[in-house]
Amino acid sequence: MTTPTEHPDSAPAALDGGGAPAHGTLTGEPPIVLATHDLTKRFAKTLAVDRLNLTVRRGDVFGFLGPNGAGKTTTIRMIVGLIFPTSGYATVIDHQVPRDKIEALKHMGGFVEVPAFYGNMSARRNLRLMGSLNGQVEEQRIAEVLDIVGLSERADSKVGDYSHGMKQRLGIANALINQPELVILDEPTSGLDPQGMKDVRELVRELGTRGTTVFLSSHLLHEVEQVCNRAAILNKGRVVIEGPVSELHPEHSSVKVLTSDQERARQIVAALVGAQQVTVDEEYLIVEANNDAAREMVSRLVAEGIGVDAVIPAREQGLEDFFLGLTQSSDVDAGGAAGVAGGAR
Amino acid sequence: MMLLRREFTKLVFQKRSYVGWGGLLAVPLLVSLALYLNRNNHHPGGGPGGVVSLARHDGLFMPIAAILLLSAFLLPLLASMVGAYQLAGESETGTMKTWLMHSISRGGVLASKWGIAMIYVGIGLVLVFVGGLIGGGLAFGLHAPLLLSGQTVSVGHGLWLTLLSFLYVFVAVGCVLSLALLFATFTNSSLTAAVAALVVVIVMGILEAFSYFDFLKPYLFTSHTDAWQGFLSQPIDWHPIWTGLVTFAIYIAALMAAAWYQFRRKDILV
Numbered sequence: 116m117t118t119p120t121e122h123p124d125s126a127p128a129a130l131d132g133g134g135a136p137a138h139g140t141l142t143g144e145p146p147i148v149l150a151t152h153d154l155t156k157r158f159a160k161t162l163a164v165d166r167l168n169l170t171v172r173r174g175d176v177f178g179f180l181g182p183n184g185a186g187k188t189t190t191i192r193m194i195v196g197l198i199f200p201t202s203g204y205a206t207v208i209d210h211q212v213p214r215d216k217i218e219a220l221k222h223m224g225g226f227v228e229v230p231a232f233y234g235n236m237s238a239r240r241n242l243r244l245m246g247s248l249n250g251q252v253e254e255q256r257i258a259e260v261l262d263i264v265g266l267s268e269r270a271d272s273k274v275g276d277y278s279h280g281m282k283q284r285l286g287i288a289n290a291l292i293n294q295p296e297l298v299i300l301d302e303p304t305s306g307l308d309p310q311g312m313k314d315v316r317e318l319v320r321e322l323g324t325r326g327t328t329v330f331l332s333s334h335l336l337h338e339v340e341q342v343c344n345r346a347a348i349l350n351k352g353r354v355v356i357e358g359p360v361s362e363l364h365p366e367h368s369s370v371k372v373l374t375s376d377q378e379r380a381r382q383i384v385a386a387l388v389g390a391q392q393v394t395v396d397e398e399y400l401i402v403e404a405n406n407d408a409a410r411e412m413v414s415r416l417v418a419e420g421i422g423v424d425a426v427i428p429a430r431e432q433g434l435e436d437f438f439l440g441l442t443q444s445s446d447v448d449a450g451g452a453a454g455v456a457g458g459a460r
Numbered sequence: 461m462m463l464l465r466r467e468f469t470k471l472v473f474q475k476r477s478y479v480g481w482g483g484l485l486a487v488p489l490l491v492s493l494a495l496y497l498n499r500n501n502h503h504p505g506g507g508p509g510g511v512v513s514l515a516r517h518d519g520l521f522m523p524i525a526a527i528l529l530l531s532a533f534l535l536p537l538l539a540s541m542v543g544a545y546q547l548a549g550e551s552e553t554g555t556m557k558t559w560l561m562h563s564i565s566r567g568g569v570l571a572s573k574w575g576i577a578m579i580y581v582g583i584g585l586v587l588v589f590v591g592g593l594i595g596g597g598l599a600f601g602l603h604a605p606l607l608l609s610g611q612t613v614s615v616g617h618g619l620w621l622t623l624l625s626f627l628y629v630f631v632a633v634g635c636v637l638s639l640a641l642l643f644a645t646f647t648n649s650s651l652t653a654a655v656a657a658l659v660v661v662i663v664m665g666i667l668e669a670f671s672y673f674d675f676l677k678p679y680l681f682t683s684h685t686d687a688w689q690g691f692l693s694q695p696i697d698w699h700p701i702w703t704g705l706v707t708f709a710i711y712i713a714a715l716m717a718a719a720w721y722q723f724r725r726k727d728i729l730v
Contacts, residue, residue: 195561198727220563227561231554235473244466248562289558 145173148222148297148328149194153203156189156352163189165352166203171330171345173296176323178339178346178360179332186352187332191227191301194330196220207297221249225299225330229306230286234275238266238285241274246292260288265314280311287318298322299330304338316342336363370409371399375422383419384412399427463564463572464579471576480538484584485591487534488526492519492595499599511608511692515596518603520618522596523589524692527629530588531685536661537654539633542580543640544653546573547723551648557728566724570641574716577637578630585626585633609693621691628688628701631708635681636661638715645722648730678703681711 149171156164164186171177181187192198194205196216205212210219232241239257246252261270264284269277274285283303290298300319304312319342322329333339339346340360347357356363374380381400385393392403404412409426416423471477495516511528515521527535547570550556560569593602605618613621640657647653664682667673677683684704690697 192728197557197560198729199725217563217565220561223561225561227557229554231558233470233473233555234553235475236470240469240473244469245558245562247462247466248559248564 145175147171147206148173148175149177149205149207149330151190151194151203151205154190154193154200154205155202156186156193156198157201163352164193164200167349167352167354169347169354169357171297171328173328174323174326175345176319176329176331176343178343179330179349180334180336180339180346181332181349182334185334185349187334187349188228188301189352190349191225191299191330191332195223195225195227195299197227221293222296223299224290224293224295224297225301226286226290226303227299227301229279230282230289232274232282232285232289235273237271238274238277238288239270241285242289242292245289249293252292256292256294260291263291264288264318279306280308283307283311283315287315291322295327297328297330301332302334303331304333304335312338339363369401369403369428371396371425371427372402372412372416372423373399373425373427374416375424379419380416380421383415383421387412387415463568464575467572467576468579471580477580480542480580481584481587483534484530484538485587487530488522488588488592489595491515491526491529492522492592492599495525496599511689514606514608515600517600518605519593519596519598519600520602520605520615520622522600523592523622524625525596526588526592527585527626531629531632535629535633536636536658538584539577539581539636540640540654540657540661541650542577543574543637544644544650544657546577546641547644548647548653549644549650551728551730552650554730557730560728566726567720570716570720570723574638574641577641578634581633581637582630585630589622589626607692607694608689611694613694621696625688625691628691628704629685631705631712632681632685632688635708635711635715638712638719642715642719642722645719645726678707681707684708 147170149169151167151169154164154167155162167186167190169179179187179190189198193200194207194212196213196219199213204214205219207219208222210216210222212219232238233244236244238261242257242260243252243254246257258267258270261267264287266281266284266288269281274282277285283306287300287303290300303319304315307315316338319329319331323342323344329343331339331343340363343360345358346360346363348355348363372380372384377395377398377400381393381395384400384402388402388404388408394401402409402412413423413426491512495512499516511521512525515525547556550559560566596602602615604612604615606612607621636657639660640653643653643656644650647656661682664680667676668680668683684700684707687700687704690699690701
């Protein structure tokens with residue numbers, strides 16, 4: 116299981132990005148495409164990003180999770196050189212940002228917040244204009260990316276007439292136009308309808324299967340679970356947890372259980388998971404149990420001859436709850452004083 | 461140059477470009493029409509004076525009359541709006557961040573923004589020049605012009621002097637435009653930047669109006685903007701022209717240096 120990152124002073128040793136070589140590794144891992152090194156941004160009295168250390172390797176579809184205001188967009192702005200770090204820096208391939216920003220941007224494509232284009236031009240002309248800033252762009256490539264995002268039929272319509280979803284798609288097309296090694300997408304499904312969300316997620320997954328490195332920010336845990344292989348969760352400008360997505364599931368959740376004999380069932384389940392984990396709510400037993408424990412509980416009840424009528428997820432554990440859990444565990448680890456803001460990064 | 465070409469593409473696709481140019485073209489045509497309709501009235505009612513009176517007899521002076529009328533307000537307004545829009549306007553629409561997420565330097569972006577704003581104003585002045593010649597020519601004909609100093613020169617020479625006058629005005633407008641561009645590096649509102657630039661121009665004009673502030677005059681670029689009239693004398697009165705051009709150059713260089721200093725480290729947040 117991925118662990119919450121530890122005290123700032125000890126964190127670099129736990130992270131593979133701090134000072135690791137950009138190309139080739141002794142462990143045979145893919146080279147690092149993007150890394151941040153104690154990246155910090157302060158706006159007046161607000162510390163938006165606090166000594167952030169991240170590592171994204173070639174081929175990763177990296178989820179950058181966090182609630183609104185966590186510092187995700189500020190981090191992305193620093194990576195692409197739109198804003199300047201108060202301290203620290205990022206590296207893209209071998210280029211340091213902000214120092215070698217112009218070189219670094221040759222390897223990146225993407226958008227920050229809502230993609231913005233020239234509304235009085237067509238999508239095709241916008242792509243021609245934007246794409247040419249990083250070098251020559253063939254008409255065939257423009258047609259390709261428009262096709263990838265499903266905008267071929269509206270390619271010659273003015274972008275000013277586009278819906279929000281179409282602008283998001285055009286933003287992705289623009290991100291891909293120069294075939295960058297790193298694609299950065301800031302909340303790409305924000306404001307999209309369910310079908311649009313599905314399409315964009317499939318597109319990001321497809322980019323990953325093609326070997327493109329994607330850095331995707333989102334505040335939706337399930338979105339990151341669906342499309343990313345690795346992720347970091349940011350809270351109050353600090354990384355709370357980082358690792359493979361398969362290990363980011365919340366450890367605890369609860370289920371409602373309805374059986375043919377609730378009192379006996381309560382005793383059996385209490386013996387199995389602990390009495391404190393079982394409460395009674397109207398006709399249901401509420402059991403604090405993860406998926407494995409719930410499966411074992413049902414097997415035991417059936418084995419004891421109790422009919423199990425229903426096992427229902429009692430509460431969908433959201434990202435905020437997950438953060439809270441991490442914060443609390445971090446408090447305990449740090450002697451109850453540090454918490455996320457003070458101890459984890 | 462690559463960035464300037466891209467900026468030009470954006471310019472020609474903006475409807476507001478044509479609105480501004482259309483307005484500038486309309487001014488000399490309207491002035492020509494007004495003077496033509498009022499041709500029998502020998503008292504223009506306290507209008508802009510000598511040059512306009514000359515235009516009533518010779519259409520060759522119509523571009524000059526038009527620029528004289530425009531330089532009072534419309535031309536500084538247009539220059540400040542164009543300069544302000546180049547940076548702050550793009551921030552307002554969010555396209556600045558899209559633009560800057562490409563492999564281009566901020567210095568190059570700023571230079572291209574200044575360049576395209578100057579090109580815009582330059583095209584506008586060409587339209588005033590051409591519109592003045594057409595309107596003035598149709599209304600009063602193009603004759604060998606009588607200069608302010610009393611000599612008559614050939615039509616060709618008169619055209620050349622008019623063109624030089626326009627070039628001088630073009631450089632002068634560069635000061636207003638650079639001022640607006642500087643203010644645009646501090647704000648994400650093009651209106652704020654444009655108004656701030658206009659306020660500075662107006663304040664300079666007020667300072668000029670009071671003799672108490674005469675000691676400031678040589679240092680205010682607005683007090684040199686009329687020196688183009690030196691081209692309408694024989695021999696040409698070069699001293700105020702060169703003084704004006706040097707003043708404008710210093711202003712433009714200083715304003716753009718300040719703009720670059722601010723823009724190179726500016727956080728693009730919208």
